[in-house]
Each structure stands twice: as structure tokens, then as C-alpha cells.
Amino acid sequence: xxxxxxxxxRMQSGxxxxxxxxxxxxxxxxxxxxxxNLAVALARLGHRVVxxxxxxxxxxxxxxxxxxxxxxxxADYVAHREDDLGKLLLDSxxxxxxIIAATRSNLATPQPAHGRRVQLxxxxxxxxxxxxxxxxxxGTHSAVMDYFMVSDDGLLVIAPExxxxxxxxxxxxxxxxxxxxLAMASHDVRELVTFAxxxxxxxxxxxxxxxxxxVEAIDPAQGSRFVETMRTFRPRLLINDVRTADxxxxxxSVKSICRRYxxxxxxxxxxxxxxxxxxxxxxxxxxxxxxxPRSDAALYLGRVARKLGDFLPxxxxxx
Amino acid sequence: xxxxxxxxxxxxxEISRGSSPEGVARGYQLSMATYSDDSMAGYSVFEPGxxxxxxxxxxxxxxxxxxxxxxRAYDAALAAVRREExxxxxxxxxxxxxxxxEIEPVEAFDEDSDEFDGPRLRxxxxxxxxxxxxxxxxxxxxxxxxxxxxxxxxPDLPARVYVRGFLMAYASAVGLEPRAVAVSYLERFDxxxxxxxxxxxxx
Numbered sequence: 176x177x178x179x180x181x182x183x184x185r186m187q188s189g190x191x192x193x194x195x196x197x198x199x200x201x202x203x204x205x206x207x208x209x210x211x212n213l214a215v216a217l218a219r220l221g222h223r224v225v226x227x228x229x230x231x232x233x234x235x236x237x238x239x240x241x242x243x244x245x246x247x248x249x250a251d252y253v254a255h256r257e258d259d260l261g262k263l264l265l266d267s268x269x270x271x272x273x274i275i276a277a278t279r280s281n282l283a284t285p286q287p288a289h290g291r292r293v294q295l296x297x298x299x300x301x302x303x304x305x306x307x308x309x310x311x312x313x314g315t316h317s318a319v320m321d322y323f324m325v326s327d328d329g330l331l332v333i334a335p336e337x338x339x340x341x342x343x344x345x346x347x348x349x350x351x352x353x354x355x356x357l358a359m360a361s362h363d364v365r366e367l368v369t370f371a372x373x374x375x376x377x378x379x380x381x382x383x384x385x386x387x388x389x390v391e392a393i394d395p396a397q398g399s400r401f402v403e404t405m406r407t408f409r410p411r412l413l414i415n416d417v418r419t420a421d422x423x424x425x426x427x428s429v430k431s432i433c434r435r436y437x438x439x440x441x442x443x444x445x446x447x448x449x450x451x452x453x454x455x456x457x458x459x460x461x462x463x464x465x466x467x468p469r470s471d472a473a474l475y476l477g478r479v480a481r482k483l484g485d486f487l488p489x490x491x492x493x494x
Numbered sequence: 495x496x497x498x499x500x501x502x503x504x505x506x507x508e509i510s511r512g513s514s515p516e517g518v519a520r521g522y523q524l525s526m527a528t529y530s531d532d533s534m535a536g537y538s539v540f541e542p543g544x545x546x547x548x549x550x551x552x553x554x555x556x557x558x559x560x561x562x563x564x565x566r567a568y569d570a571a572l573a574a575v576r577r578e579e580x581x582x583x584x585x586x587x588x589x590x591x592x593x594x595x596e597i598e599p600v601e602a603f604d605e606d607s608d609e610f611d612g613p614r615l616r617x618x619x620x621x622x623x624x625x626x627x628x629x630x631x632x633x634x635x636x637x638x639x640x641x642x643x644x645x646x647x648x649p650d651l652p653a654r655v656y657v658r659g660f661l662m663a664y665a666s667a668v669g670l671e672p673r674a675v676a677v678s679y680l681e682r683f684d685x686x687x688x689x690x691x692x693x694x695x696x697x
Contacts, residue, residue: 227647254544336534337534337537338539339540340534340535340538344538344539350555363555367498384497417620419620419625420619420620420622420623420624420625420628421527421618421625422622423623424524424527424528424623425535426521426535427528428524428528428533428534428535428536429526429535431508431524431528431535432528432535432536432539435498436539448616448617450621470613471613471617474613474617477615
């Protein structure tokens with residue numbers, strides 16, 4: 176299907192793809208379902224999309240999108256069997272949409288070493304497409320967090336359950352402190368951030384505000400850098416499987432608490448309503464936006480996709 | 495990031511200074527949900543007593559801002575503080591809370607079409623933060639029938655004339671144009687019932 180790789184009207188001249196990592200902390204909140212459907216919806220909007228399954232220990236993005244038995248996968252890259260990411264791209268049934276699967280990984284060492292991960296991210300940024308969606312695994316392991324850090328405004332999928340919300344906070348705070356640590360130039364300040372990441376730390380650093388005061392005490396110049404790093408982190412929240420109006424409000428509440436208690440400015444991107452057809456879509460290995468495009472959940476997903484598309488640099492230029 | 499104790503009434507409700515009365519009400523509704531005793535978002539974060547204390551401040555903020563006279567007086571007082579201590583006026587960063595401004599894009603579902611089906615009624619309801627029981631309370635329509643409307647269980651609904659009444663009531667409760675909703679929905683209703691056996695049971 177060479178048409179897939181044809182010139183897209185939206186190709187940013189010499190531009191790099193927009194990286195959209197999708198995490199959630201907790202498993203089972205619908206990350207893969209969301210990635211699969213957003214990928215299809217974005218492709219339908221005319222963007223050239225690559226959806227990457229970065230969940231080497233629980234790969235099933237290919238199933239949700241409907242690509243059976245991938246012959247190559249990210250595992251080949253991890254194991255150095257293949258160095259050219261372009262050769263891992265698999266066509267899907269949907270024009271403009273290709274995927275990189277994560278099947279057949281080495282069960283002993285599924286995750287790439289840090290250096291290989293850095294290289295992988297670099298290569299992903301070079302893919303000649305408009306959008307790269309990354310489906311992350313559960314947890315806050317550095318193998319997951321590194322992918323989430325590929326952009327300032329990664330997407331967080333939350334289910335309206337206390338456990339999901341709790342893990343989402345853990346995930347965001349982990350991402351936040353990692354960013355801060357990376358941004359700090361001085362060794363002492365970096366050490367301090369590492370120290371503060373322990374929630375039971377003895378100095379009583381509980382919030383970024385506490386930490387900022389300590390940083391300024393050590394090195395005032397680093398303080399402003401710290402503030403700037405805080406400011407540029409804008410994760411986006413998506414509430415999945417919404418059943419009630421209270422579930423809708425959850426997004427606002429999480430946003431509010433992130434701001435007030437963790438110093439994190441998150442955006443509430445939208446929600447996806449509960450739909451019985453979601454299960455049917457997974458079972459039939461067809462994305463919901465394809466199987467039941469007029470279903471409620473598909474409409475919500477389409478709306479989120481349009482919002483994501485609007486964030487692309489070429490349409491954002493006029494601010 | 496501002497310490498909670500420093501928030502003014504607008505920041506407590508997370509609304510902008512120029513917020514409309516509806517915006518104030520919506521801010522109140524959302525803030526109370528965040529700090530409710532069974533708040534899913536807050537339970538792992540709040541210390542004991544946090545939520546109750548915050549609810550009190552939300553109530554106070556709402557009392558002051560919901561009344562146009564007291565709001566005007568409060569605005570004047572805020573402006574005076576701002577003149578005296580300019581550095582207090584602009585919180586260092588990030589921007590002051592404007593949750594409501596950001597609600598709009600979420601709410602503005604691009605549904606310009608004049609076709610209204612059950613799911614669309616439900617979407618409108620959810621986007622206004624209303625549960626079925628809220629709508630039932632306003633419309634005095636049995637919540638079961640409201641649910642049937644949303645789920646398009648046409649054969650389970652009563653006679654057409656009642657359905658029309660339910661639709662008009664539902665629509666105005668969720669801020670839709672009642673007549674347009676009734677006309678469009680009844681078309682589906684009629685079509686499904688003529689089409690015979692349970693065509694409306696799509697789920």
C-alpha cells in the first residue's frame with residue numbers, strides 16, 4: 176500500500192512528527208484501546224500516523240488495530256536484529272496508518288537497555304510522518320517514563336476508579352520529578368530532587384513548592400530554571416469509560432488537585448463514555464471508530480482526535 | 495503554585511474574574527465535587543480535615559460571588575489590595591485558575607446537526623454535569639423513562655404524546671432547543687415503531 180506513504184497535505188515541511196505518548200500508570204484503564212482508536216481517527220482526519228506499541232511485556236496494540244501476526248516487531252530492534260525502524264513499519268487496513276508492533280519479545284530481557292531506548296526515541300522522531308502515538312505499558316518504571324518524556328504534553332488515560340486516579344498521580348509526579356532532575360544543571364540540585372522523590376524524605380519536602388525553596392537556597396540561579404521546567408510540563412488527561420456526570424467531573428477534580436497539591440498544570444482533554452460495543456470491538460479486533468463510527472464512544476474519541484490534531488505545529492502557528 | 499491559604503474567592507472556585515453567574519455556579523459545582531467526602535480525585539491526597547475546611551471556603555466564596563452586590567464589593571476590595579501590593583495581584587506562575595474557560599472546548603461538542611437521538615441527549619446531559627436523577631428532579635419525569643429515551647428503547651416508552659412531553663422537558667433541562675429535539679427524535683421513534691419489532695433496541 177504505497178499510497179500510505181504518499182505525500183500528506185499535512186506534512187510539515189522538513190518537520191518532525193508530533194510525539195504523543197499515552198500512559199496511565201495503572202493497567203486495564205484502556206490505554207491500548209484509546210491509542211488504537213485515536214490512531215485510526217487521526218489517520219482518517221488525513222494525518223499520517225504511526226502507532227507504536229511500547230509495551231514490550233504486554234503487547235496487543237496490533238490486535239486492537241487489527242494487524243494479525245506481525246512478522247517484525249520492536250523486539251527485533253531491542254535485540255539488535257534490525258536497526259532500521261522503517262523496516263518495522265506494518266501497514267494497517269486504514270490508509271495513512273502504520274504500526275510498530277511489540278510481539279515476540281525476548282521474555283528474559285524484554286526491555287531495551289537505556290542507551291538503546293534513547294536511540295529508539297531518536298529514530299522515532301525521524302519517522303517521515305505527522306504523528307507518532309506511543310502506547311506505554313503500566314507502572315512507572317524508567318522504561319515507561321522515558322517514553323512519556325518524549326513530549327511536554329503526554330496523554331494520561333484515567334478510568335473513574337480510585338485505584339486508577341491514585342496511580343495516575345504517582346505516574347505524573349514521577350514524570351514531573353524526572354523532568355526536574357534532568358533539567359537541573361548542578362549536581363547538588365539534582366541530588367536534592369532525587370532526595371525529594373522519596374515521599375518520606377526527612378527534610379519534609381512534600382510539594383514542588385517546598386522543593387523549590389530548597390533549590391533556591393542551594394543555587395538561586397537554578398530556581399528560575401526549575402520554575403520554567405514546572406511551567407512547560409502540560410500533561411493531558413483523558414477520562415475513559417465514563418458512566419455518570421460525576422465521572423465527567425473527575426477530570427476537572429484531578430486537574431485541580433494536580434495544580435494545587437503537586438504543582439502540575441494538566442489539561443483536561445476530554446472523556447470517552449462507556450459503551451458496550453467496546454468489548455465487541457476488541458473481540459472482533461476492529462477499532463471501535465471503524466466498527467461503530469456512530470457509537471457514542473467513537474464520537475467522543477473522534478472529538479479527542481480532532482483536538483489532538485489541532486495541536487499540530489502547522490495548525491498551531493497562529494496561536 | 496500558590497499555597498491554598500492565599501487563594502482568593504475566584505481562585506477557590508477556579509474561575510476567572512470575569513466569570514458569568516453561570517460560570518460561578520459551575521465552578522461551585524465542580525469544586526464541591528473535588529472536595530466531597532467521597533471524592534475519587536482527592537481521597538489519596540487530602541489530609542484529614544482538608545476537604546471539610548476547603549468546602550467551607552468554597553461555600554463562602556460562592557456566597558460572596560453568587561450575589562451581584564456582594565461580588566461588586568469584593569471585586570472593589572480585591573482591586574484595592576492589588577494597587578497596594580502589586581506583586582500579590584499576579585501570582586508568580588502558572589496562570590490563575592481558569593478551569594471554566596477550559597470547560598468550553600470540552601463542552602462544545604461540534605454537533606451542529608439538527609438530528610437528535612438518544613445518545614446525543616445523554617451527551618448533552620453529561621456535558622452539563624447532570625445525572626439522570628437531576629433531570630428527573632427538574633422535569634418530574636420518571637427516571638426510568640428518561641433512561642429509555644437515552645437508550646432509545648422505543649417499544650418500552652409510553653404513547654407518542656407522552657414521549658413528546660418527556661422530550662420537551664428533557665431538552666430544556668439540558669439546555670437544548672425543545673421543539674427541535676422533539677421533532678427529530680419523534681421521527682426516529684415513529685420510524686422504529688413502524689419498522690416493527692424492536693428496531694430501536696440497538697444495544
